[in-house]
Amino acid sequence: MPAALPVNRGHLMTQTRALTTPIGRRILPYAMLSPAVVVTLVIVFLPMLQAMWMSLHDYVLFRPKSFDFVGLDNFSKALADPVFWISLRHTVLWIALTVPAQMLLGLITALLLNQQFPWRGLARALVIIPWALPSVVIALMWVWIYDSNFGVLNDFLLRLNLISHSIPWLADPDTALYAIVLTLTWQGFPFFAVMILAGMQAIPSSYYEAAAIDGASSLRQFWHITLPGISGVLLTATLLRVIWVANSIDVIFVMTGGGPGYTTYTLPLYAFIKARTGLDYGYGSALAVCFTILLLGFVILYLRRAGKNIG
């Protein structure tokens, strides 16, 4: 019981302090946060609610006067739509391949950039370039790299005798999605590299010195010191990238527009094409809501993690 006393007293003190703090100071944090919160509410939450409301209606943009409530019809239509399932499969494949590939490449790059070598600063600056370039520029650049007539990739592979004829990377249904995965891997790995590098630099060098004295090999040092040291960063970065990559449609849209056929359709791209090109905002919104629900698991994981870090 005596141990409980300081706690109660402390609680009481906090309450007393809260009551004696001027009201202006108590309001200040909320006042300072409110512009950001209001902007987020207006440009994120309001359209989200609007999309949810639209998903329950038959709303085709070129018939603006007809806005009939159809309940969950758009959702049942989506579940019976083969293109929905094709797009969902591609979305899973898209995330499952792109994020680990980016992480692996980012990890290797970070390990290299953490070594001492001349011009290291320049190398660290240059590696960020793919991340800094606009997605549309990257997409157009890679369209030319993959071009079956003039592309450098085919030329390179032909010269090395690795292929016998030019491959239409983006027009072949067997290669189109993977070609875009490679593009996005190239674009996104610097994010992992920079995050992991920052994580590595936070590991005290004394750990490595102690491990070296104990005779630990480089591999064991990596396994027992580096990896646990960067695991937090790695998890946060992975969760963030899963959300970003899942939502990313710009590169796919510019490179193939979802084609050939439905070969590179992902769920957000399908929702975008249905709404923006087909002008079917009711069904497009339903697809977007379905995708949001599917992605919510990752979002909650990230928010819990972010909240824990702040706490």
Add this chain to the structure above:
Amino acid sequence: MKTKLKSAAFAAALMIGTALTGGAANAETVDFWYHFDNPDNPMSDLVAKFESANPGITINAENVPWNSYYDQLYTSIIAGNGPDAALVKLNALPRLIEMEALEPIDAQLGSWDGKADILPNLFDLTAAADGTHYLLPVQYVVLYLYYRTDMFEQAGLTPPTTCEEFRTAAKALTRDTDGDGQPDVYGFGFRGGKGGHDHWATFTLSRDGAGFGPGEMTSAAAVEGTQYVLDLFQKDHAFPPSAPNDGFKEIIGGFKAGTTAMTIHHIGSSKGMVEALGDKVSAVPVPGCGGGHWTSFGDESSAVFSSAKDKDAAWKWISFLSSAGNNAEFNLATGQLPVTLTDSKNWKNHEARFVDATVASLPFAQLLPNVSETADFTNTVWPVSMQRALIGEISATQMNAEIDTLYNK
């Protein structure tokens, strides 16, 4: 002194205020949307010319990228911030009418001096289904077949006039020129991506019995047309392997670079073709297939929107663009053909062989059905089903059935 200064300051403020509000009340702004690929955009010269002739009207001309032109147009209309006037193609007309977005221009046309100078039939072609006019023609093209004269000569071929001759030529012109065992020149640059329906339509809609009416797209003739396209790609390998995704940039680029020996486009690209290939490029009407002939009439008109702040000012501007002289200047930049009789008579902007191919194609040039479904057909249904058919996911019968479902469900 102090009072005098105060009075002077007040009077000055009043004058400035009056000038500002008076100016705003007098100057009407017309927001105009258009799409030009040509970097030598002449719109600012035309705007300056119009504004000096019509003091009190300001033209805010915005060049909107073609790829998303209609997506942006429809959404901006719904959002309530659409343009006052814009370039519009006929296949967008049914949707825009359904949206009640357009202003009829019959009354203005009735009293417009320039009406008699517009090429015959253009007003009939661009009228709505009920005969109302919403569109004022501003330029036109007709699709024809570009071919490499040197490659044809080398192969001892003449430009094809039928589908049979076309296939023979496409196969013969698909060659391995560098001896690596793989073809590096293809007979035809086929546009499998968005906008390529004109290529497919030439080989399909020309056939007797093929069309968009009930049962016409699933008829043996229409399926035969689609199968003809698929055979050229899958059996003859006469298109570049990238054909399923190829768009305007790829087919024109491939032809200029010598990767393809033929392609279908219009006079708008002829200047660039001549710059790249000189006399090695010429044009003829597209081949006839299955007993008929079909090519696409590429229309472009301007329209006044029902939400326009000042409809008279918007009409003045669009009628200015379709008037003799101004219309020629407009088409000098777009590379297309003027719609006025006066400008057509004096037209010297294109090489004669391309004008001849256009004129020879006019008798069988057609438009896609003037119904709301056509926008879906060109934007989504055709590109996706054509690509799926080209990569072997669906058959010619299934592809045509998808189009039939769109139009006749």
